[in-house]
Amino acid sequence: MSGPFRDEELLAAHVADLIGDVRHVAVGNASPIPATAALLARARGKGRPYVSLLGSRRHTFFTDGGVELFDCAGQGRIDVFFLSGGQIDGEANINLVSIGDHDKPTARFPGSFGSGYLYYVVPKVILFRTEHSRRTLVPKVDFISAPGASDPNVYRTGGPICLITNRCLFDFDRASRRFRLASLHPGHSLDEVIEHTGFDFDQPDAVPITKAPDAATLRLLREVVAPEVAEVYPQFAAHVFGFTRAA
Amino acid sequence: MIIRSLETALEAIHDGAVLAVPREQSGVAMAATRALIRRGVGRLHLVALPTSTLQADLLIGAGAVATLETSAVSLGELGPAPSFTAAIKAGTIVMKDATCPAIYAALQAAEKGIPFMPLRGLIGSDLLAHRPEWRVIDNPFGTNDPVVLLPAIKPDVALFHAPMADAQGNVWIGRQRDLSTLAHAAERTIVTVERLHDGNLLDDPVLAAGTLPGFYIEAVALAPRGAWPLPLPDHYPADTAHLAEYAKMAATAAGFDKYLMNHVYEQRAA
Known part of the structure; x- marks a missing residue:
């Protein structure tokens, strides 16, 4: 990676652009870069969108328990959510459960969290995986925590719009159930992406480079967002921004 | 008498019980969990609403869990939950994987006394x-x-930790509404608290709005810093140094046993 910014800052800035102009962004567990992106979007939008960070006291408005998030989502009151997977395949199926035989797995992940519901009902789900390898981006997942697409009769008001990795951004086309390479991050090549991706994907004739964050974005990230992120992800904030909260 | 000693309060949690517990951010009864392990509780059907961290991992590592029903177990920023991961790979517990709103919905069905609840997604x-x-x-x-x-x-018992209770067994839970779901759904509810409130929590309209009535409560035990080393939201943060030590020790069976000796069987003050 070249340039006076870290990979995490590039990804967070780009995800903030992907969030767009919406009313409510929610971020689940173990998602420091999406949390950073959502808070950056809010800092840019002077308070819009509402941001709900699970596990945060300050950056969530819910007062009715964990169920309120899912009730909101069921009604279409959450516009953007983030999901990842131990494995993600070419049809955007995600696996948060295990590798190998389900009853005798060779690897076990924490579990599916809210994915088996939120993937269906949040209009813009941004898939996020910072390890872009054939180990993580596979032809077919071993366990479907949530499917990337559903049959036409299945109630589905949401789903994946893209997959962002440490190497590139893919858009997801729900009709063809395929990813399409949208941009390469600075310093990464098409050959490298092909080499490290386990599934087939579409690509344009000329692949653009992911836009680098500008000075104003970097300043917002480091001065406004970093202390906010530190409440929920202290280790991440210390590692990426060198931010340590006063005791 | 609703206010009891910790050991007496936990008597209702019998071997083989369906035990429901909350996620880390709602108030986890860790002192009670250590007391259960000391007592040698076994064959639990543990339901975590909707996820768990150290509590499930400790109970699994101690051999207290037969079945686990939840949406995820990890140690958060500290990585995978070692005992949970090892038990699944070895096939020593039955895992009923869910998605978060499915656990909420199934407990809400019990709250309402109805046999089932529909849920979108999953198909x-x-x-x-x-x-x-x-x-x-x-x-x-x-x-x-x-x-x-x-x-x-329909859990046999719900177990959690809260900031305070009064002598009538009313428990102040504030905005931690998951605890209300657990208590409404469970046959019996056992609560540990930081302190006892002098007076009746339902007398003050501001406190009453965040109070779970004693009607639902089987027993309350005083356990200062009873969520340690997990956080009690709005009261104290997680002891991350201790949790990091757990993550390191629990990576091996010998290390986990040493952790139990040092921090569970030895009744070390938090």
Whole structure:
């Protein structure tokens, strides 16, 4: 990676652009870069969108328990959510459960969290995986925590719009159930992406480079967002921004 | 008498019980969990609403869990939950993988005294494929609209930690509404608290709004810093140094045993 910014800052800035102009962004567990992106979007939008960070006291408005998030989502009151997977395949199926035989797995992940519901009902789900390898981006997942697409009769008001990795951004086309390479991050090549991706994907004739964050974005990230992120992800904030909260 | 010693309060949690516990951010009864392990509780059907961290991992590592029903177990920023991961790979516990709103919905069905609750999502997932007890029906009010039905989860006991209770067994939970769901759904509810409130929590309209009535409560035990090393939201943060030590020690069976000796069997002050 070249340039006076870290990979995490590039990804967070780009995800903030992907969030767009919406009313409510929610971020689940173990998602420091999406949390950073959502808070950056809010800092840019002077308070819009509402941001709900699970596990945060300050950056969530819910007062009715964990169920309120899912009730909101069921009604279409959450516009953007983030999901990842131990494995993600070419049809955007995600696996948060295990590798190998389900009853005798060779690897076990924490579990599916809210994915088996939120993937269906949040209009813009941004898939996020910072390890872009054939180990993580596979032809077919071993366990479907949530499917990337559903049959036409299945109630589905949401789903994946893209997959962002440490190497590139893919858009997801729900009709063809395929990813399409949208941009390469600075310093990464098409050959490298092909080499490290386990599934087939579409690509344009000329692949653009992911836009680098500008000075104003970097300043917002480091001065406004970093202390906010530190409440929920202290280790991440210390590692990426060198931010340590006063005791 | 609702206010009891910790050991007496936990008597209702028998071997083989369906035990429901909250996520880390709601108030986890860790002092009580250590007391249960000391007592040698076994064969639990543990339901974590909707996820768990150290509590499930410790109970699994101690051999207290037969079945686990939840949406995820990890140590958060500290990485995978070692005992949980090892138990799944070795096949020593039955894992009923869910998605968060499914656990909420199944407990809400128990709250209402109804046999099941419908939930969107799930169709086409392997979560559904591995749950023969989850049924798909056609929405009777629509056409060609499949929807999943989840049977109610009726816990024998709910166990959690809260900031305070009064002598009538009223428990102040504030905005931690998951605790209300647990208490309403469970047959019995056992609560540990930081302190006892002088007076009746229901007398003050501001406190009453965040109070779980003693009507639902079987027993309350005083356990200052009873969530340690996990946080009690709005009261104290997680002891991350201790949790990091746990993550390191629990990576091996010998290390886990040493952790139990040092921090569970030795009744070390928090």
